[in-house]
Amino acid sequence: MIFIPALISTLISLLKFMNTRQENQEGINAVMLDFTHVMIDMMQANTPF
Incomplete structure (x- = not known):
């Protein structure tokens, strides 16, 4: 469960x-x-991180 938010955050940063x-x-x-x-x-608007 922790992996998915971390992946999304990394993709947004990239x-x-x-x-x-x-x-x-x-x-x-x-x-x-x-x-x-x-x-x-x-x-960015739809994710809290």
């Missing part, structure tokens, strides 16, 4: 890290970048 790295790169598809922003914001 997505946040990838999100900050992608913002600094040029040539990224804007639609995919917006989609990742929405998914990251949704995960």
Whole structure:
């Protein structure tokens, strides 16, 4: 039971890290970048950690 929240927290942290790295790169598809922003914001809003 402890493994699942830890896994979700790690995935959210990885997505946040990838999100900050992608913002600094040029040539990224804007639609995919917006989609990742929405998914990251949704995960942060729906998880307490």
